[in-house]
Amino acid sequence: MKRSSVLCLLAAAVTATASVHAHAYWQWRDANGRMVYSDVPPSGAAPRALRAPGRFAGEYQPVAAASAESANVPAAAPAHTKAAGKPKEAAPPPTAEEAFQKRRESRLKAAAEEARKETEAADREARCAQLRNYAAGLQQGMRAAVAGPDGSLQHLNSDQRQAEQVKTSASLDKNCS
Structure with a gap:
């Protein structure tokens, strides 16, 4: 066997x-x-x-x-x-591996750029949502405070609240429309 x-x-x-x-x-x-x-x-x-x-x-x-x-x-x-006086030598055509690496690199760059744009858009939406919530709180008369020059909290009076509402509304119109 x-x-x-x-x-x-x-x-x-x-x-x-x-x-x-x-x-x-x-x-x-x-x-x-x-x-x-x-x-x-x-x-x-x-x-x-x-x-x-x-x-x-x-x-x-x-x-x-x-x-x-x-x-x-x-x-x-x-x-x-x-x-021109000098004959230019033609570059050799890229090999299949070089062409693949070039296409792969361009796809990776495009994907990274798209991911960066998506992250920026998500961050922008999060900041706009916070700003809208802050503006809504100011309009409803909720107690608000801002940091003073020394880092301590200073509560807003009615005039300061009105100025903060105008500033917040302008920021929303400019950045979150």
């Missing part, structure tokens, strides 16, 4: 290895339209590789051709960069 389980594991490992190597090939159509399968990349005669090992299908450019094209980039620079 033990020997058969070892053989099964060995067979599974061989099968898995074979399937991995079976997919490591190039596939393209040649000049005559025939499908070509090879473990060597296509030459310049086959511009479109249908399948490449470890890559998505798409345009295949040999390394020599890609380096020759990159050597010609400064000659094909736009006119506005030649006028």
Whole structure:
């Protein structure tokens, strides 16, 4: 029983290895339209590789051709960069990870800004509610006091109460309308 389980594991490992190597090939159509399968990349005669090992299908450019094209980039620079005297090098496109981090950072900033605005609005509403309660108490004739210059409480007389009502009403109109 033990020997058969070892053989099964060995067979599974061989099968898995074979399937991995079976997919490591190039596939393209040649000049005559025939499908070509090879473990060597296509030459310049086959511009479109249908399948490449470890890559998505798409345009295949040999390394020599890609380096020759990159050597010609400064000659094909736009006119506005030649006028400045120095050709500007184009920044490489951001990687998927960099793009993700940039989007994530902007979403986090937006969420933080929204949370800050919500907190400010809630604080403002709480202050306005306190001010409305204070104004209602002043109008109903409740006893009120303010802190004096030395920190002691000074109770308001009728004239001071009237002035405090006007001041509170103006503050409500300005900040809580």
